[in-house]
Amino acid sequence: MSGRGIEVKTAAQIARMRQAGLVVAEALRTMGEAVRPGVTTGDLDVAAREVLASHGATSSFLNYGAQWGYPPYPATVCISVNEQVVHGIPSDRELAAGDVVSVDFGAILAGWHGDAARTFAVGDADAATADLVEVTRRAMWAGIAAARVGRRVGDVSHAIEEYTRAAERSFGIVREYTGHGIGTAMHQAPDVPNYGRARRGARLVAGMCLAIEPILTLGTADVATLDDEWTVVTLDSSRAAHWENTVAILPDGPWVLTEPDGGRAELAALGVRLSSVAD
Incomplete structure (x- = not known):
């Protein structure tokens, strides 16, 4: 552990996290290939369960929250449609x-977590939705590119916000939900907001692992939680998008543990060099 309760991993531990990350990548690819009109969100959850079973892995999400007195999350994956921002529960x-x-x-x-998110259009997307998905994706990569030894969490946050604000279309940046540290638990210190000032926050050191995850909307950033105590929606009913990857910060560059090519x-x-550990 480093200061502020941040878990710093060894190279061997990060290699184990890579294996969990590859399971996540496979499940997301499988679900993405299944997305089409008529498929239920419950069908996608079944597909995710099958990938977990094939690797002897377990879900980071299933029953999450019970330890803090929340209703246990009832599925293996969060699936959020249109105005749903995060934590949508699979159904029919x-x-x-x-x-x-x-x-x-x-x-x-093997006790190590991987965590990632993707946003997919079902069939052809209108121009605004296509922009939302792509800007969110690129904002995530801007944040990942800023995650290097010697920088600070605020540099990642600022890179995400700066990219988003520079887009031709205006987007809401959801503030209530942030990226986070990850390792032996899914959510660890430090929080990684999707907005903020550069050169602020915890210093990034080799061995830190972060889940970097911008969440943008086509309207305002205001959100509310539904009566199921999980599903978060936009207050103005505008659409939302969510992209996330688990990233290891290594001495010679980042390694994106939930991308098949490591983020290369x-x-x-x-213009960012991938860590040589990924070779």
């Missing part, structure tokens, strides 16, 4: 053409 709801669906998934393997292609396009 059928996806329809034009919907946008955010899929947030975590896996535990996206980081190279931003």
Whole structure:
């Protein structure tokens, strides 16, 4: 552990997290390939369960919250559609053409967590929805590119906000839900907001692992939680998107543990060198 209760991992521990991250990547790919009109959000949960079982992994999400007195989360994946921001509960709801669906998934393997999210359009998306999904995705990569040894959490937060504010269209940046540290637990210190000032917050050191996850809306950033005590929606009913990856901070660069290529292609396009550990 480092200061502020932040868990710092060894190279061997990060390698174990990579295995959990690859399970997450496979599940997200499987669910993304299944997204089409007529598929239910419950069908996607079944697909995620099958991937977990095939690897001997367990869900980071199933029964989450019980330890703090919340209703235990009842599924293996959070699936949020249209105005649902995060923590949507899978059900018999059928996806329809034009919907946008955010899929947030975590896996535990040998005691280590991986956590990532993707947002998919169901069929053809309108221009505003397509922009929302793409800007959220690129904002995540801007944050990841800023996650390097010697910088601070605020540099990651600022990079996400700066990219979002520079977009041609205006987006709401949800503040109530943030990125976070991750390792032997899914949620650890430090929090990683999606807005903020550079050069503030905990210093990034080799061995830290962060889940970096911008959440944007087409309207305001105001949200509310439904009566199920999990599903979060936009107050103005505008659509939301959510992208997330688990990132290891290493001496010579980041390693994106929940991307099959470790983040090589996206980081190279931003002029950032992937850690040699990923080779």
